[in-house]
Amino acid sequence: MKPVFPALLLxxxxxxxxxxxPVDVPAARIVKALxxxxxxxxxxxxxxxxxxxxxNQVNTAxxxxxxVDWIFQIPTTGRFETVPLVVDGVMFFTxxxxxxxxxxxxxxxxxxxYQYKPAEGTADGLNRGLAILNDRLxxxxxxxxxxxxxxxxxxxxWNTEVASAKAGYSITLAPLAVKDKIIVGVGGxxxxxxxxxxxxxxxxxQRAWRLYTIPEKGEPGGDTWQAxxxxxxxxxxxxxxxxxxxxxxxxxxxxxxxxxxxGQDRLGDNLYSCSVVAIDPGTGKMKWHYQFSPHDTHDWDAxxxxxxxxxxxxxxxxxxxxxxxxxxxxxxxxxxNGEFLMAKSYARQSWLKEFDAKGRPVPLPNTExxxxxxxxxxxxxxxxxxxxxxxxxxxxxxxxxxxxxxxxYFSTPPKFVEGKAYWGTATRGVxxxxxxxxxxxxxxxTGEGKWEFKFYHxxxxxxxxxxxxxxxxxxADGYLVALDAKSGELLWKLQTGSEIATAPITYxxxxxxxxxxxxxxxxxxxxxx
Amino acid sequence: xRLLLLLMAAGALSAQSRDLAAGRAxxxxxxxxxxxxxxxxxxxxxxxxxxxVHGRDEASLRRVITRGxxxxxxxxxxxxxxxxxxxxxLYVKSLSSRSAGGQAIPGDRxxxxxxxxxxxxxxxxxxxxxxxxxxxxxxxxxxxxxxxxLRESLTKPAADIMPxxxxxxxxxxxxxxxxxIRINExxxxxxxxxxxxKFRLFxxxxxxxxxxxxxxxxxxxxxxxxxxxxxxxxLASLQGGPAGNQTRQAEGIR
Numbered sequence: 129m130k131p132v133f134p135a136l137l138l139x140x141x142x143x144x145x146x147x148x149x150p151v152d153v154p155a156a157r158i159v160k161a162l163x164x165x166x167x168x169x170x171x172x173x174x175x176x177x178x179x180x181x182x183x184n185q186v187n188t189a190x191x192x193x194x195x196v197d198w199i200f201q202i203p204t205t206g207r208f209e210t211v212p213l214v215v216d217g218v219m220f221f222t223x224x225x226x227x228x229x230x231x232x233x234x235x236x237x238x239x240x241x242y243q244y245k246p247a248e249g250t251a252d253g254l255n256r257g258l259a260i261l262n263d264r265l266x267x268x269x270x271x272x273x274x275x276x277x278x279x280x281x282x283x284x285x286w287n288t289e290v291a292s293a294k295a296g297y298s299i300t301l302a303p304l305a306v307k308d309k310i311i312v313g314v315g316g317x318x319x320x321x322x323x324x325x326x327x328x329x330x331x332x333x334q335r336a337w338r339l340y341t342i343p344e345k346g347e348p349g350g351d352t353w354q355a356x357x358x359x360x361x362x363x364x365x366x367x368x369x370x371x372x373x374x375x376x377x378x379x380x381x382x383x384x385x386x387x388x389x390x391g392q393d394r395l396g397d398n399l400y401s402c403s404v405v406a407i408d409p410g411t412g413k414m415k416w417h418y419q420f421s422p423h424d425t426h427d428w429d430a431x432x433x434x435x436x437x438x439x440x441x442x443x444x445x446x447x448x449x450x451x452x453x454x455x456x457x458x459x460x461x462x463x464x465n466g467e468f469l470m471a472k473s474y475a476r477q478s479w480l481k482e483f484d485a486k487g488r489p490v491p492l493p494n495t496e497x498x499x500x501x502x503x504x505x506x507x508x509x510x511x512x513x514x515x516x517x518x519x520x521x522x523x524x525x526x527x528x529x530x531x532x533x534x535x536x537y538f539s540t541p542p543k544f545v546e547g548k549a550y551w552g553t554a555t556r557g558v559x560x561x562x563x564x565x566x567x568x569x570x571x572x573x574t575g576e577g578k579w580e581f582k583f584y585h586x587x588x589x590x591x592x593x594x595x596x597x598x599x600x601x602x603x604a605d606g607y608l609v610a611l612d613a614k615s616g617e618l619l620w621k622l623q624t625g626s627e628i629a630t631a632p633i634t635y636x637x638x639x640x641x642x643x644x645x646x647x648x649x650x651x652x653x654x655x656x657x
Numbered sequence: 658x659r660l661l662l663l664l665m666a667a668g669a670l671s672a673q674s675r676d677l678a679a680g681r682a683x684x685x686x687x688x689x690x691x692x693x694x695x696x697x698x699x700x701x702x703x704x705x706x707x708x709x710v711h712g713r714d715e716a717s718l719r720r721v722i723t724r725g726x727x728x729x730x731x732x733x734x735x736x737x738x739x740x741x742x743x744x745x746x747l748y749v750k751s752l753s754s755r756s757a758g759g760q761a762i763p764g765d766r767x768x769x770x771x772x773x774x775x776x777x778x779x780x781x782x783x784x785x786x787x788x789x790x791x792x793x794x795x796x797x798x799x800x801x802x803x804x805x806x807l808r809e810s811l812t813k814p815a816a817d818i819m820p821x822x823x824x825x826x827x828x829x830x831x832x833x834x835x836x837x838i839r840i841n842e843x844x845x846x847x848x849x850x851x852x853x854x855k856f857r858l859f860x861x862x863x864x865x866x867x868x869x870x871x872x873x874x875x876x877x878x879x880x881x882x883x884x885x886x887x888x889x890x891x892l893a894s895l896q897g898g899p900a901g902n903q904t905r906q907a908e909g910i911r
Binding site: 206540548 | 685694869
């Protein structure tokens with residue numbers, strides 16, 4: 129692919145405005161996604177997961193005038209966790225229960241609608257979005273399939289089974305398109321699956337490779353699982369990863385080991401659960417891994433965004449991977465080799481004593497779940513979770529949405545039955561204090577907090593940052609807010625009418641900037657009057 | 658299966674307790690994650706009370722467990738096979754039978770009703786269509802709670818306050834304090850119902866302070882032991898009438 133200049137792309141897309149079809153998003157365009165801030169080409173908006181846009185038409189001075197421009201109502205119920213894609217004036221998005229839509233990004237008028245029909249059962253379950261490559265869209269399904277749609281009419285081009293729904297697998301994430309492949313991970317960690325990351329040929333749907341996130345006996349790391357616990361050890365890969373085109377490396381967060389809260393039948397570190405893995409997208413070979421929570425028993429998975437930043441570390445620009453992990457720590461790793469550089473807690477935590485020199489956590493005593501219950505922070509849901517963080521490069525601030533909540537962790541031995549919940553029991557919220565939600569701005573080099581904005585309830589909303597000096601975030605009670613990126617001051621809010629459990633995007637069509645958020649059964653798009 | 662159940666009900670006590678144990682095991686590995694190890698609730702609702710949105714009879718439980726509650730976190734467990742499903746249903750059903758219903762409660766119910774009047778409980782509570790909706794509707798409180806729980810509700814009201822009856826205190830700019838039951842609170846606003854059953858609505862940026870009430874908004878009652886027994890017996894007998902929530906909804910009261 130020849131390099132394409134952003135200016136040319138802008139001109140091309142402006143020309144294409146009145147006849148947006150067919151859209152064409154070759155891989156080279158995704159590599160330079162941040163150079164076309166008018167579009168939103170991947171789940172995170174770009175490969176590095178920064179969720180930041182160089183759009184400032186909506187800014188700190190005028191955001192108070194932001195108002196609803198159009199609303200698209202989806203014909204289904206459940207939690208609407210989608211993040212839309214926008215390509216040259218056309219928006220593509222999924223809804224839970226197997227739906228996908230294409231609409232005019234200026235008006236919300238529908239171009240086509242696709243409904244996934246599984247061979248057996250129903251398509252009921254949540255979905256977080258699509259990947260686009262060239263003129264095709266890719267969508268995971270609750271029953272463990274990956275489907276390919278024609279972006280011009282929503283027609284099914286191929287449908288491949290990734291993993292068996294009967295065995296507890298599902299796909300809720302937005303796939304990641306890298307070069308000529310579509311990369312997906314799986315959910316099902318609570319159901320005794322064996323996690324993996326797969327790549328499929330974008331054209332044919334043929335599987336190119338599979339990387340199990342749990343090694344077999346005899347493979348490196350295989351000895352970190354007791355007996356045959358590796359066969360159902362979880363380590364799911366249910367959130368989209370990031371990609372560094374220069375290093376040609378994909379970074380993917382791996383979930384917790386199962387049974388979640390009972391570790392006595394899986395003694396050992398349980399690699400590569402609760403780790404980030406670096407993968408060669410051509411072969412699926414693992415380049416390195418770093419394990420945040422060895423032998424986790426608290427459901428503190430590592431599926432949170434592995435964001436890629438290039439920053440001066442001790443005076444020298446380094447290729448970093450940062451993650452606000454579910455275990456309440458913010459980590460900085462060297463993404464060329466996985467070296468642990470720093471970790472600092474961003475939320476209340478009561479489990480860690482210290483990190484050793486290699487970055488292995490040393491837990492405090494009596495922090496394991498127990499039959500009578502162990503009180504610990506953060507709670508089972510985190511800390512951070514799938515709520516997207518974002519990063520403003522001008523201010524060098526990392527914005528992390530998280531839950532301030534402690535739980536009482538219980539544990540009893542579970543019995544394994546294929547495809548059934550395999551948790552090892554439960555947590556209970558503490559009764560002597562309320563949970564709350566936070567958006568916090570961190571210096572990514574030190575983990576120091578610069579400001580924080582509190583929500584009354586702990587929620588599932590993500591963030592998005594713009595050069596307009598704004599951070600957008602959503603909360604459990606349905607508020608979409610715009611905060612001053614420098615100070616965290618509230619500048620604007622909208623009550624959307626339902627819990628927000630996903631992150632906003634922004635885009636531009638014909639010189640007008642829009643902000644879109646899914647809430648309830650509505651995809652709400654805002655603009656200035 | 659139906660036959661077997663009938664046989665069990667007919668007195669095969671040990672068989673029944675074994676099935677409950679199997680049901681409990683299924684519950685611990687499948688449901689405890691959300692409903693707590695003993696069904697007391699967590700991510701999902703408390704299953705140990707007789708108060709139920711979807712019903713506690715066998716058919717309703719079977720339906721909720723196999724189909725889930727669409728649009729909620731309650732998943733459908735379509736792949737439970739017999740006899741596990743029946744074991745589980747019976748176990749879940751047994752959780753809620755710890756309510757006052759059926760237990761012999763010492764005390765004079767009729768005198769309890771008199772005490773209910775003389776202590777002006779109706780200032781805050783409703784039974785059937787009589788009284789106030791400030792506090793919980795008591796029309797079915799005997800079906801949903803154990804006698805011990807009812808007793809504690811009178812002597813130590815703060816011991817267990819349902820979240821929807823949490824008290825909240827709003828301090829206005831001029832220093833006036835308004836307290837009531839929190840109907841709703843979020844980052845920017847709070848809505849409460851005061852003792853006169855009026856809604857009071859506040860935007861947080863227009864008041865000085867919003868705090869949780871440190872205690873229950875129900876005063877503790879220090880009654881002579883016999884009176885306490887009588888009042889508990891009366892409350893335990895409240896098992897129906899017009900369902901409180903329906904009354905309230907019909908009157909547009911939340």
